[in-house]
Each structure stands twice: as structure tokens, then as C-alpha cells.
Amino acid sequence: MQLCNTEDKTMAGSADEKRQTLLLRTKVAEQAEMYEDMVKCVKELAETGGKLSLEERNLLSAAYKNVVGSRRAAWRVVTALDQKKAEQEVDVSDSGRQAAKWLREKMVTDLKEFCGDVLTLIDKFLLPTAENQEAEAEVFYHKMKGDYYRYLAEISEGDEREDMVTKAKESYEKAYAKATTDLTSTHPVRLGLALNWSVFHYEIRKDGKEACRVANDAFNAALSGLDNLPEDSHKDSTVIMQLIRDNITLWTSEQENKGEN
CATH class of the missing domain: 1.20.190.20 (14-3-3 domain)
Incomplete structure (x- = not known):
């Protein structure tokens, strides 16, 4: 049914x-x-x-x-x-x-x-x-576009993959430009965008340095604004911040291991 x-x-x-x-x-x-x-x-x-x-x-x-x-x-x-x-x-x-x-x-x-x-x-x-x-809805939808083009890039090859990567990058950039202008650094939608944008750099573009930069910038900016965060938003924001921090730790370790090898 x-x-x-x-x-x-x-x-x-x-x-x-x-x-x-x-x-x-x-x-x-x-x-x-x-x-x-x-x-x-x-x-x-x-x-x-x-x-x-x-x-x-x-x-x-x-x-x-x-x-x-x-x-x-x-x-x-x-x-x-x-x-x-x-x-x-x-x-x-x-x-x-x-x-x-x-x-x-x-x-x-x-x-x-x-x-x-x-x-x-x-x-x-x-x-x-x-x-x-x-602003929140606009960032939300551009982020979603970036996410789903990223998923298509994962399963695509050749020129098709490059097209999906380009479209994902464009969507994330539009979302990021709006988010950094109109949303607070601790806003869950902005933090979720930073999380996925950094994953895109690491997993799709294979750019660990840029992934860590995006993640670190978002984490540090949010950290400085936590004291002024309303109670009803605190949990959502800190959960995403922890995910970002976990990725930074993992990626930094992997980058260091590659350097040693």
C-alpha cells in the first residue's frame, strides 16, 4: 500500500x-x-x-x-x-x-x-x-544541491564525473557565500554546510589541505561564538562541531602519515 x-x-x-x-x-x-x-x-x-x-x-x-x-x-x-x-x-x-x-x-x-x-x-x-x-532556506537548498552532485560524482567517471564535481563545487560556493554573510558562525545550517563542504574537498577533490582549512575555519569561528548561542540551538551546533573536529583529527593524522611515508 x-x-x-x-x-x-x-x-x-x-x-x-x-x-x-x-x-x-x-x-x-x-x-x-x-x-x-x-x-x-x-x-x-x-x-x-x-x-x-x-x-x-x-x-x-x-x-x-x-x-x-x-x-x-x-x-x-x-x-x-x-x-x-x-x-x-x-x-x-x-x-x-x-x-x-x-x-x-x-x-x-x-x-x-x-x-x-x-x-x-x-x-x-x-x-x-x-x-x-x-537566507537559511537558500543556504539549505544550495547545500543540498552540493551534496547530491557530490553523490553523483562518487559514482561517475571521466567527463561526467568532472561535470558533477564542478556543479557540486558551484553549489557549495553559493551556499557558503550566503552563509558567511547572513548566518551566524554557530548556525546549524552553516556548520552542516562546512562539514559537507570539507568532506567534498577531502573525498572528492582529494585535497586534504583545503578540507582541513575549511573545517578548521568553521570550527574556530563557531567556537568563539558559543557563549552567545541560545540554549535551544546549542545541542545541534555542538554535535556538528564535534563531527567537524573528529574529521580534522582524522584527516590531520592521515596527512601526517602520508608525509612520513
Whole structure:
């Protein structure tokens, strides 16, 4: 049974009633861990037009993060198996290789579909309601674009990969320019952006130095503003700061090990 159906007669009524029904179904789908249905509901909610509330933006992010995240994990597993076979670390039968190839191709197809879906949604329906109006939402959507182009860069090769890297970089830069101008250094959205922007440098661009610079700058700027942080934002901000700090420690150690070798 699908929670969201555009022809569902129970959603008849005013636009506000339809939005409330879709929002409720999105929440129920999340609680039931029916993430693909959650994506369908929140996508239709976004397509009804108008600004998304903070709660709705977070549900949008959670829906696609869960669906795309499971496929990224599967893609990494089968990619690792291919790598181990190439290094002759494991013995994989011909049928096993075919199965792994089939799953990898399926995950790539699914990832391209879902990433393309959310990118279109952002460009067509969400950014137009936020640009030059609401800084937090604008940063949020540009960051999301950067994230999903980054995911596409992970699974792409050659010119296609370079195109995804360029688009991710452009999206993160737009988000960062707006965030550093209009959001406080301790704002969770700005910190989340810094976290993912630094990961992009480290994992996609293979630039450990720039990754550490971005992470350090964000951490130090936020650290100086913690005393003035409202209590209701303190937990969210400090959790992200700890993730940034953990990455700095790991990346610095890896860079030092490379230098020794």
C-alpha cells in the first residue's frame, strides 16, 4: 500500500488541506521507516508550491537522505568487492561477479534517478521561493544541491564525473557565500554546510589541505561564538562541531602519515 497517491480521493479539498494531509503522511511514513513512500509524499508536498517550513525542509532532507543513503551503502559494498577481486584478496566466482555487477548497475541507476529527482525539485520549486528572501532556506537548498552532485560524482567517471564535481563545487560556493554573510558562525545550517563542504574537498577533490582549512575555519569561528548561542540551538551546533573536529583529527593524522611515508 502506498501512502501517497496523486489520485487519492482522500486528499480532495483546499490546497492547505492537501498540504496538511501530505505533511501528516510524510511523518507517518518516516515513523514506519517507509522511506520511498516518504519521498513520494514530501516530493508532492514540495510540488504544491510555496515555501517549505523548517519542519518540511528537514523532512525533505531526511526522506532523500535515507533512500539515497541505503543505495550509496550498497554501491560501496559491491565496489569494494570488485576492488578486492582485482587485488586477488578474495575468490569470486563468475556468477558472483555477475551478481555484483548487476547490483552495482542497479544502484547507479537508482542513485542517478533519486539525485536527479531532488535536484530538479530544488531548482524548479524550492530555490525560487527562497532566493533573495530567506537566507537559511537558500543556504539549505544550495547545500543540498552540493551534496547530491557530490553523490553523483562518487559514482561517475571521466567527463561526467568532472561535470558533477564542478556543479557540486558551484553549489557549495553559493551556499557558503550566503552563509558567511547572513548566518551566524554557530548556525546549524552553516556548520552542516562546512562539514559537507570539507568532506567534498577531502573525498572528492582529494585535497586534504583545503578540507582541513575549511573545517578548521568553521570550527574556530563557531567556537568563539558559543557563549552567545541560545540554549535551544546549542545541542545541534555542538554535535556538528564535534563531527567537524573528529574529521580534522582524522584527516590531520592521515596527512601526517602520508608525509612520513
